[in-house]
Each structure stands twice: as C-alpha cells, then as structure tokens.
Amino acid sequence: MSVQIPRGTQDILPGKVEYWQFVEQKAREICRAFNYKEIRTPMFEHTELFQRGVGETTDIVQKEMYTFKDRGDRSLTLRPEGTAAVGRSYVTHKMFGNPNQPTKLFYIGPMFRYERPQAGRFRQFVQFGVEALGVNDPAIDAEVLALLMNFYQSLGLKKLKLVVNSLGDTESRQAHRQALIDHFSPRIGEFCSDCQNRLHKNPLRILDCKKDRDHELMNTAPSILEYLNDYSKEYFESVQQYLTDLDIEYVVDPTLVRGLDYYNHTAFELMSEADGFGAITTLCGGGRYNGLIQEIGGPETPGIGFALSIERLLSALEAENIELPVEKGIDCYVVTLGDAAKAKSVALVNKLRKAGFVAEKDYQDKKVKGQFKSADRLEAKYVVVLGDDELAKGVANVKDMALGEQEEVKLEELVAYLENKA
Known part of the structure; x- marks a missing residue:
C-alpha cells in the first residue's frame, strides 16, 4: 500500500x-x-x-x-x-x-x-x-x-x-444591522440557508456570501458608510x-x-x-x-x-514573473584523488564549513570526472582539487568555475584565499 x-x-x-x-x-x-x-x-x-x-x-x-x-x-x-x-x-x-x-x-x-x-x-x-x-x-x-x-x-x-x-x-454597526435586516427580510427566502440563518444573528455576513453574491438585493443593500x-x-x-x-x-x-x-x-x-x-x-x-x-x-x-x-x-x-534573488549553488566542492586525499577531505570540508562556506564532497567513490560533474550540478563557485601528490606538498589546486582559472594554494591558507575571493 x-x-x-x-x-x-x-x-x-x-x-x-x-x-x-x-x-x-x-x-x-x-x-x-x-x-x-x-x-x-x-x-x-x-x-x-x-x-x-x-x-x-x-x-x-x-x-x-x-x-x-x-x-x-x-x-x-x-x-x-x-x-x-x-x-x-x-x-x-x-x-x-x-x-x-x-x-x-x-x-x-x-x-x-x-x-x-x-x-x-x-x-x-x-x-x-x-x-x-x-x-x-x-x-x-x-x-x-x-x-x-x-x-x-x-x-x-x-x-x-x-x-x-x-x-x-458598535452604535454605527447596530444601526446598519437593523437596516440590513429590514432590507433582506422580505425576500430572505430567495437566499441560501446560511444567509437565512445569519439574517438575525449577523446580517453583515450576508454581504460576504459567495452563493448569493449575484442576487439583486446585494447591489442595493444599504451601505455601512451611510450609518457611520x-x-x-x-x-x-x-x-x-x-x-x-x-x-x-x-x-x-x-x-x-x-x-x-x-x-x-x-x-x-x-x-x-x-x-x-x-x-x-x-x-x-x-x-x-x-x-x-x-x-x-x-x-x-x-x-x-x-x-x-x-x-x-x-x-x-x-x-508577475518576479524571480526572487535566492541564493543558489554552493561555495566550494572538494574533489579528491587517492585514499589519503579522500581521508583528508573530511576534515578539510568541515574546516571550510566552520569558516562559513557552503562546502561539499563526494561520498560515493566517484571518479574525478564524476566529482566534477557533481560540482557542476551543485553550481559550485570553486572546486578544490586534492590528490595524494598535492597532500604530500601541503597544497591544493583551486579552480574558479566561472572563469575556468586554476591556482595552487597552500592548505593552511585555503580559507583565507577563498575569503579574499568572496
């Protein structure tokens, strides 16, 4: 079911x-x-x-x-x-x-x-x-x-x-209320059961009726403005x-x-x-x-x-075809190559998030090409590429996805680098 x-x-x-x-x-x-x-x-x-x-x-x-x-x-x-x-x-x-x-x-x-x-x-x-x-x-x-x-x-x-x-x-409404009762009473039988019930309980509500809104008495009903x-x-x-x-x-x-x-x-x-x-x-x-x-x-x-x-x-x-300026995409996607880089990416992504960046990584063991496709689908502004060779040197390659430019950045300076780019 x-x-x-x-x-x-x-x-x-x-x-x-x-x-x-x-x-x-x-x-x-x-x-x-x-x-x-x-x-x-x-x-x-x-x-x-x-x-x-x-x-x-x-x-x-x-x-x-x-x-x-x-x-x-x-x-x-x-x-x-x-x-x-x-x-x-x-x-x-x-x-x-x-x-x-x-x-x-x-x-x-x-x-x-x-x-x-x-x-x-x-x-x-x-x-x-x-x-x-x-x-x-x-x-x-x-x-x-x-x-x-x-x-x-x-x-x-x-x-x-x-x-x-x-x-x-209250005084104005009571005067208007009586005027409405006098107006609708002679022909109240032509109205729906709800309006009939409201005649003496709350005749103002008759004017809000959706079933009888086209009845001729609606157009000639006394206006509240006349009784203020x-x-x-x-x-x-x-x-x-x-x-x-x-x-x-x-x-x-x-x-x-x-x-x-x-x-x-x-x-x-x-x-x-x-x-x-x-x-x-x-x-x-x-x-x-x-x-x-x-x-x-x-x-x-x-x-x-x-x-x-x-x-x-x-x-x-x-x-009105108005598109609200909601934030879309993410700031950074970490692409990894190699087991050591994959293990390091967990702490690296967390560090980026703590610094205020919207960051993501791969959890499905995708190839590098697949990770870049994920970054594209998530509309990542930057991709941080971290392989075992980069990890050994303490660096990462940062690619600006809008410009297509790539730059090598020290890992300890990555947060500062992205902050300067923001």
Whole structure:
C-alpha cells in the first residue's frame, strides 16, 4: 500500500523551500524595522477560543475547523487563523500591563481549514500576520497598512490594489444591522440557508456570501458608510488622510466586509491585478477588532492587524514573473584523488564549513570526472582539487568555475584565499 499525502496539503521540496525562506526572512526584516516582535502560539487551542473569538456565524467555525476530542474529553481545534490565538496569549501573559503600548506582534506559521482545495488555497497553509494591540489611534491603522504595503513592494510586486472600508463602531454597526435586516427580510427566502440563518444573528455576513453574491438585493443593500456616526466618520477620514500622507494608493469600497465577526472600524483587503493570477484575487485581509480581547476574557483592548497567505504571495510573484534573488549553488566542492586525499577531505570540508562556506564532497567513490560533474550540478563557485601528490606538498589546486582559472594554494591558507575571493 502506498501512503499518499493528505488532500489539501503539499510538500515543499529543496529548490522551492528557498523561496519560502526568502519571503519569511523579508517579513522578519520589515517587522524589525516597524518594531514588531515575533510570537509563536500553539498549533491547537481550546475550541471555545475560536467559537468566541472568530464568531459562531462564520464559515470558519461552522464549516472549516479541524476539531477533535483529546483523551481528557476536551474539545481542541487546529488553529484556523492567528489573531484569536495571539489575543489569547496577550490575555494569558497580561501583556496589557506592559508600560510600552501598543503591543506590536507578528507571527509566521501553519494554519488549518477544511475547505475545497484550489489554486493557491490549501487545507494546511502558512500565514504571516501582524497585530497591534492596546491603542485606538488611526495612525496605528495606517502604520499596519504601511507595513503591509512595504512588505509586498519590497518583493517587487506592482500590480496591487488596496481596498479599504469602515465597519464603524458598535452604535454605527447596530444601526446598519437593523437596516440590513429590514432590507433582506422580505425576500430572505430567495437566499441560501446560511444567509437565512445569519439574517438575525449577523446580517453583515450576508454581504460576504459567495452563493448569493449575484442576487439583486446585494447591489442595493444599504451601505455601512451611510450609518457611520460622527466618531466613526472622523476616524475613517483620519485613516484615509494618513494613507494619503504615506503615498499609499487605496480605493474605498463600502461593500467590503471581512469574514470574521470581530472586525469594526477599519477593514481592508489587498488584491492582485496581475493577469492570470486567478479568480480569487485577494492576497491579504485585515482590520480593526476592538471587541476581541474582551470576548476572550481580557480587558477592553483595541487592536488591528492583518494576515496573508505565503502560498498566495508566491502565486502573485509568479503571475508577475518576479524571480526572487535566492541564493543558489554552493561555495566550494572538494574533489579528491587517492585514499589519503579522500581521508583528508573530511576534515578539510568541515574546516571550510566552520569558516562559513557552503562546502561539499563526494561520498560515493566517484571518479574525478564524476566529482566534477557533481560540482557542476551543485553550481559550485570553486572546486578544490586534492590528490595524494598535492597532500604530500601541503597544497591544493583551486579552480574558479566561472572563469575556468586554476591556482595552487597552500592548505593552511585555503580559507583565507577563498575569503579574499568572496
């Protein structure tokens, strides 16, 4: 019996994983510049965290979570997203008590959702996300968006579209909520069962329905922007002004809603407009969530963040024909001729590695010609040729593979020689 990889997952092999490493390193560099610190949370949490934090009416909670009972009959769930887990950690470790606020965090790690696999979408996927907790200031909203745009643009992406909206505060949302109920109620029987269930629980989620998105009532639904109170209007106007000050291009879309229940005020999505990217153009989403921390047992704490899929980011790079400058090949390959030279090569390769060089040697007793072929396949910059005669003289022949030039070098000076060449 051949054991197959689970549906909706992937193996990331050498040759591809280097691109992942490059992107993840770039994310860490950007976060460092913005003073966001890395946090690592468990891959599974108590199911209640996501039910309360993400929202009972969301597709994630209702349809997509990997939930199981452990041997103590406790219900646990593989994390489907990162914000709720970060919020739980924020409460657990009383980060709200830190004198320096906001608390600025980022994470990179696997998430799990049971959904239909398609291009760029998997059941296990990797998210990079940031969270800024503890302040209610439109400037921090703009900072989070600046971090997001800096990250994508630093990788060379250009065909991007940032869409923003305001979901308003509690008062604004309640007014909009009633308007949506009044709008959809007369014809709710024409909508899917999910929308019917959401009508009184969370009517805003109807606007995010994929099945009924072409229904005529969707286009005429009341806009949240019509129900923003003065505070919410001023907040959103300040966010937009900061984005303008930062030279960040954006479009206001009053129909934009996020798929999680905890969002309010600023909401946003970043989309790819590259040809051939696919039907699902969203690269990243996020927004403000001022009620989440209280919902999971913490004090009243404002917050804002975003999360993006590394898989979809790599697809966007491919769609724009962007080749990341990942390091390929090795620094040095040691070719040996003779038993004494072969024995000596073990210590020599280790010495090169300790000096910081990516070095390799033959372990299959290949002939010299075969060893040179291996060096070519590994894209070695230099080949160090060591035979028993060279070993007796305490030297090695070093060949520059790009130039085709060869030079005799004393073994004790080999590291210094290669360092000077670097």
